[in-house]
Amino acid sequence: MTKGRRIGSYIFLIIASIFSAFPLYWMLASATNKSTDVIAGKLIPGTYLLENWANLIKAQKVGLAMWNSFRYSILMTVISLFVCSLAGYGFEIYHTKGKDRVMAVVLLAMMVPFAATMIPLFQMFSSAGLLNTAAGFILPTISTPFLIMMFRQSARSFPHEMIDAARVDGLNEFQIFLQMFFPTMKSTYAAAMTITFMNAWNSYLWPKIIMTNGKSLTMPMLIANLKAGYVTDYGSLMLGVTLCSLPTIIVFFLLQKNFANGITGAVKG
Amino acid sequence: MAEKAKQLKNGYSLEKKENRTGWVFLAPAVLLIAVMSFYPMIRALLLSFQTGVGKSMSWTGLTNYIRMFKDKLFIQALGNTFLYLIIQVPIMLVLALILATMLNNKDLKCKGLFRTLIFLPCATSLVSYAIIFRSLFANDGFVNHLLMSIGLISQPVAWLTTTSTARFVIIFALIWRWTGYNMVFYLAGLQNIDYSVYEAAAIDGASPWTTFWKITAPLLKPTILLTAIMSTNGTLQLFDESVNLTAGGPANTTLTMSHYIYNLSFQGAPNFGYASALAFVILILVAILAFVQMKVGDTRD
Known part of the structure; x- marks a missing residue:
């Protein structure tokens, strides 16, 4: 690589990085500033955080929404990872008749847009009494073709000799899955966890449809509600937005390394 | 190769057992996709040929599809x-x-x-x-x-x-x-x-x-x-x-x-x-x- 080209690369990457990080920096800085300072273009962090917090909790039930979002997202992540990894493992390991045809149908579900299922799902869930419940929140997206595919892909690298040895040792099939597959596939689980938690936390359209009472409010719904009035209180608005973004950003940073490895595993093949 | 040999040795019963275990592992995910994606999709297709509110829906043929062009x-x-x-x-x-x-x-x-x-x-x-x-x-x-x-x-x-x-x-x-x-x-x-x-x-x-x-x-x-x-x-x-x-x-x-x-x-x-x-x-x-x-x-x- 010539020197000129290398400098070009650096300039491009630096611009892309600033462009990517600036809106988030602005969000954080604004959460600590008075609304009038935000409008005046103040970019350095201020000392107005506590006042913004007081205004925010006066306007909205932040604690409740945080609790709901965490509850729904963690529940979704645990159940979804279990169901999808079980299926991905099953698709790859067992010589089940017709499983390739079933897999093809499962992948077809990827093409079904949510708009095409949301109305019947709403009707089904309201007659089953699942509106405003955690079960209602998680059921439509527990099983996703993408995760099943990802786990199937990673099960491909799982040595069959280990399974045979475990069978000789007297482990049953489910124990093999739980005690052998689960611990060896940590990076796939970490990647799947990041994706599922983020999707659950960010989910907005479906909760907006089924969470009809104020008690089941989630964080994305809360910050979307924060726009009443002609004069926007940018300070408390950005504090709300920050609180809604921090959990997914933290999860991403904690699992970043595994996440990249997991995606590599899923793309390979 | 090793798998083939194993299957031959253990014969039919293992294959049958594997088949059953395989389906048990697939069942929750596949059922959920069927009930949460394909079934609602078919219901939406049926709904798209109907008009009305709540329980009083009635069939209208292609009216909805014709309406969208206008x-x-x-x-x-x-x-x-x-x-x-x-x-x-x-x-x-x-x-x-x-x-x-x-x-x-x-x-x-x-x-x-x-x-x-x-x-x-x-x-x-x-x-x-x-x-x-x-x-x-x-x-x-x-x-x-x-x-x-x-x-x-x-x-x-x-x-x-x-x-x-x-x-x-x-x-x-x-x-x-x-x-x-x-x-x-x-x-x-x-x-x-x-x-x-x-x-x-x-x-x-x-x-x-x-x-x-x-x-x-x-x-x-x-x-x-x-x-x-x-x-x-x-x-x-x-x-x-x-x-x-x-x-x-x-x-x-x-x-x-x-x-x-x-x-x-x-x-x-x-x-x-x-x-x-x-x-x-x-x-x-x-x-x-x-x-x-x-x-x-x-x-x-």
Whole structure:
């Protein structure tokens, strides 16, 4: 690589990085500033955080929404990872008749847009009494073709000799899955966890449809509600937005390394 | 080989047992997909031939499908969605490819830092980034403040209440949110290409342009296809941005199809029949575009 080209690369990457990080920096800085300072273009962090917090909790039930979002997202992540990894493992390991045809149908579900299922799902869930419940929140997206595919892909690298040895040792099939597959596939689980938690936390359209009472409010719904009035209180608005973004950003940073490895595993093949 | 021998040795009973265990492992996931995706899809298809509210639905044949051709708002939403698709998806994928190619260079320093920063937007919640961009581009927002202070404009631009600029802001925001996401897929794909191929090409004096078209593009094709299908799928289903960034305005010129379907179903008097017909149009578009992309992806083999 010539020197000129290398400098070009650096300039491009630096611009892309600033462009990517600036809106988030602005969000954080604004959460600590008075609304009038935000409008005046103040970019350095201020000392107005506590006042913004007081205004925010006066306007909205932040604690409740945080609790709901965490509850729904963690529940979704645990159940979804279990169901999808079980299926991905099953698709790859067992010589089940017709499983390739079933897999093809499962992948077809990827093409079904949510708009095409949301109305019947709403009707089904309201007659089953699942509106405003955690079960209602998680059921439509527990099983996703993408995760099943990802786990199937990673099960491909799982040595069959280990399974045979475990069978000789007297482990049953489910124990093999739980005690052998689960611990060896940590990076796939970490990647799947990041994706599922983020999707659950960010989910907005479906909760907006089924969470009809104020008690089941989630964080994305809360910050979307924060726009009443002609004069926007940018300070408390950005504090709300920050609180809604921090959990997914933290999860991403904690699992970043595994996440990249997991995606590599899923793309390979 | 080992598997075959094992099967022969243990004979029929093991195969039968494996078959049963296999189905037990698949059952929860497959059943959930059937009940939560395919069954509602069929119900939506049936609904799309009906009209009325709640329990008093009646069959109307193709009325809903005929109605949409005269529905100016639907045609507007369809046009808006395709505008986003045609402009935003190619720009984003090309940018992601360029960034991934640059970051794949072994001699580059601070690779991890660049990668993390560029991926950061994808860790932001969808509603959050829509609100951040709405605030940045507000009349009293930071973008106007910046442009005025460097003297590019003399008075605030009404970004979100003018059709062309509102569309620009949505496309700009989408590129911001999703470029890093696609980049991660390309970086993963590039890791499967042996780096010595690039070194050999460099020794042979190949320009980056030639290297990209002769080595990277053909080998990354499956990944590019995957990201193209995912992005198309996502764009056709845009909702959060339309609702929270521009509220579909001004005068519905940024309204997306999913937003319109939501309004028809859950705002004011619900019209499940007509909304389902529109939802089926999205489904058919997703299927057609995925099919076309797979065909295009195939012929170059």
